[in-house]
Amino acid sequence: MNAPAAVTPPVPDWPATALGDSAGWPASLRLTVDILLNSPQAMLLMWGPEQIMVYNQAYADLAGLPSLRAPGGNVPAMQPAAFAWNSAALAPAREGRSVSYRGVSLPLWRDGHIEQQCLDLYYTPVPDHHGGVGGILCALATARPAALDDSSAPLRLLVVEDNADARYLVCETLRALGHAVESVASGEEALPLLAQQQFDVLFTDVSLPGISGVELARQARRQAPQLALLFASGYGDELTKHLEFPSQSLQKPYDIEQLQAVLEQIAAAVRGG
Template identity: 60%
Template sequence: MSSPVSIAAPAPDWTRTALGDCAAWPNCLRLTIDILLNSPLPMVLQWGEQQIMVYNDAYVELMGSPSLRAPGATVPSLPPAVWTWHPDVLAHARAGHSASYRGQDLPVWQGDACVQKPLDLYYTPVRDDDQVVRGVLCTACPAQAQARSAGHATRALNLLVVEDNADARYLVCETLRALGHEVEAAASAEEALPQLTNHQFDVLFTDVSLPGMSGVDLARQARREQPALEVLFASGYGDELTRHLEFSARALQKPYDLDVLQDALVQISRKVQAKAV
């Protein structure tokens, strides 16, 4: 029997939306919407002076409103609660600051009723090539989502993510933040080294194939400086890689899904907790 073939949804006709023809979009908007529409996490973007709102299917499912249809890309007559629950949240993000807010009660629809639901909210400024903030991306998740792991409490981790692909780097960082972790990022091993020297991380999460120094060599040097550092690789070779290393590490087979990533982080978190006892 042949395997089922997944058929990608047709691309939206952006010319019918407030964003206009995507050929005229700045790179930062194109990248952000690519990430938003392909993310399993609920995401909503507020863009431009018009405050155009773009969101994905996961956001529609979370908020439950019968009036929402992804991707939106319209100017809402009434801004949603993710932008209005606190007067300073949007201004803070538009001033260029990322921020997270845990367990905020926001209205969502369940059936025919509007109820308050605790959400974890993460706001990221979207900058253009001149570093001007053009929009704000919000990731919203149920507050209890970060504690799904077999009923065992785990501590938040401080991770350094090293990934040269900008799309992948942005998405994995937003995913990790939505799972409750603290994250810094670098596009290369050479960029990561000063961060490893100046900051204490629990986990180095690095792609194996990087331009210049490889992820493996980066991990070797990082472990010499921080012997307690946990290492998690993203690799096309899966656990084949870790069998031949002279230090302890885990590896995720690319492409990996959210559950696999979360399970690996739970195991690492328990190990870090055990060290601290």
């Protein structure tokens, strides 16, 4: 039997890109780009202080933008969502540590409009000539909802967030993690829902128009003393640590792993009775 013929991809015209002639690249960049271009998995590399983006055809197909032509190699007018979705997400990679996030909801272009899709993101630092972090490689894969253990049920959460984009993102993330979610934009909308339906968790922004998140939680606690309270705040727990009732806080911007960890704590308490 004859061996299948090897397929050699065309060599990109690197001197015509912002990366310049590949002869001047560090060995780590050459290796990373070779792996990226020959991988069937969607991959996107951000390189240098200019944030030059290099990507493979799998990433271009996933992102769906008609203007994307692999391998890229230019500074984009707008950062790709894989690097822009959370300002704190890349901090570990910039410090030289690999990091991953599961079930991140990113906007992708589909059939002429934007759709949100849950993805798993894996970030790997790529060293430069001097051993520092010269770039960050992101591999993207379609997310699978996190499996809940056999003895557990999804948490029922009411999300209160006045920013529509943030509200959509957190709700899609919570659903990807396997939970049941309702959402409203204000405390005034939340109180009737809390009276009509049973929730395990009230997840509210601290700063809301009208009734504040703290006052909403106080009133909700009177209605349902068993309700777990989770705050999101740009000030961490500074505004909530001295409250007269138990609660937990996430500091904005928080990542998926932080959210999942605190929900696991809450779930253990709720299911433990």
